[in-house]
Amino acid sequence: MLKAYKFRLYPNVEQRIYLAKTFGCTRFVYNRMLAERIKSYEENKALDIKAIKYPSPAQYKTEFEWLKEVDSLALANAQMNLGKAYKNFFRDKSIGFPRFKKKTNTNSYTTNNQNGTVYIENKHIKVPKLKSMIKIKQHREFNGLIKSCTISQVPSGKYYISILVDAENIQLPKTGSKIGVDLGIKEFAITSNGEFFHNPKYLKKSAKRLAKLQKDLSRKQKGSNNRKKAKIKVAKLHEKISNQRKDMLHKVSTQLINENQVIVIEDLKVSNMLKNHKLAKSIADVSWSEFRRILEYKAKWYSREIIVAPSNYASSQLCSDCGNQSSQTKNLSCRTYICSVCGMIMDRDINASKNLLKLAI
Known part of the structure; x- marks a missing residue:
């Protein structure tokens, strides 16, 4: 391989x-x-x-x-x-x-x-x-x-x-564990067994420092050595943010691959979601597409199975207990799913991950 x-x-x-x-x-x-x-x-x-x-x-x-x-x-x-x-x-x-x-x-x-x-x-x-x-x-x-x-x-x-x-391809021991993974912005990933992976928001944390360095760069005379030095400082900070993000993606993906035989994820249309200018920067920073790419090639390496939910599968709108569909979670400020049929009350992201898990069962 x-x-x-x-x-x-x-x-x-x-x-x-x-x-x-x-x-x-x-x-x-x-x-x-x-x-x-x-x-x-x-x-x-x-x-x-x-x-x-x-x-x-x-x-x-x-x-x-x-x-x-x-x-x-x-x-x-x-x-x-x-x-x-x-x-x-x-x-x-x-x-x-x-x-x-x-x-x-x-x-x-x-x-x-x-x-x-x-x-x-x-x-x-x-x-x-x-x-x-x-x-x-x-x-x-x-x-x-x-x-x-x-x-x-x-x-x-x-x-x-x-x-x-x-x-040589190294095989991991098989495990019967199956898991659904819901991706988000507030929390990077939420699994069907209730585990939360925090979203570190590296770009947001470095925004002030990045803005200052870019401001310094814009004030330097074009073609000067000081401009070249300022440009390298900006590039180094961008590289640091990228390396921090990649490190987090690899750690989360490795843990999921090691512990589970089957992983179910959403089919997110990131390019369309980036058209939302209010959330575009946060969506780009969380790197869902890169996370899916890493998961898929690691699954291929270690003989794990990745199931991608259909794009029309409304995992966040379905009740994981009775299957009733509700539009309440279309409002992103709604963080708790309350089923009007069976009365179930659950965190919206855990509920969505449990619905994803059903595709593997």
């Missing part, structure tokens, strides 16, 4: 120069090939797209010799990524046409482990074309064959490497 492991890199000055060259060359090849594809399509609209032949990165090297200084596999992967994006657009127009890559503070390139050219030794990692090994902070051991790796630089200036490994 393929698994990805992400680690921090600490390149020296020489290695940073090489990485910057590779980032730039892969971006150049991607943009150049995209421009030629657009030109060829406009000139040959009547022809079959698959029949049109495009230049390869190897052909570019004769015209632009400086491309030879970087990893050829990185350039080949840039070509593959563009090919996938191009085919996906013609397969489904809603995906959107490929865009030109801009020179920003976020850079990355992917290379393959061809003939064992990527390996870790003495807290350093070897990557193709680079003679010296880069220092790596490997906080987690893994066993398996390295297939590829993606080196990236984030806006804060830090470097990371994501290593794709064909690793």
Whole structure:
């Protein structure tokens, strides 16, 4: 089973120069090939797209010799990524046409482990074309064959490497436990057995600090070193908020996966919910979509089952005892479900999670 492991890199000055060259060359090849594809399509609209032949990165090297200084596999992967994006657009127009890559503070390139050219030794990692090994902070051991790796630089200036490994799948012991999980804003997650996972609201807690740093940034002269320093401060705070959120999502998802065989969740249309401007920031901060993605791939790893409730399943409006449907909980200020038929009184979120659990029984 393929698994990805992400680690921090600490390149020296020489290695940073090489990485910057590779980032730039892969971006150049991607943009150049995209421009030629657009030109060829406009000139040959009547022809079959698959029949049109495009230049390869190897052909570019004769015209632009400086491309030879970087990893050829990185350039080949840039070509593959563009090919996938191009085919996906013609397969489904809603995906959107490929865009030109801009020179920003976020850079990355992917290379393959061809003939064992990527390996870790003495807290350093070897990557193709680079003679010296880069220092790596490997906080987690893994066993398996390295297939590829993606080196990236984030806006804060830090470097990371994501290593794709064909690793052995570790099976967790089976448990007969089933659980319904209702997601919310006041509390991040509420389970059918009455357990509450608190919503830490990291963005809200850092809002004042973020506003001050952004205000400082706006006052700096464009192109100045002080502006660059202020920009890094803003990026570091955004990165901290993102890391705090990811840490919480992984801890909650791991606990649910370890303790339960079947987990039932809602099919939330987050993109539609973000149109509510009063709640958009809170919904974005709670990261329901990312939580579902993490749950699903961990369930696949450890042979757990994820059941997604139908989008029209009104879990918060149904009485978990008698099944009566009431519209009282459409008002978000109503925190207690009171059934007018059987008289049941229960916290609205626990009631919703119990209704979700019924889909697993």
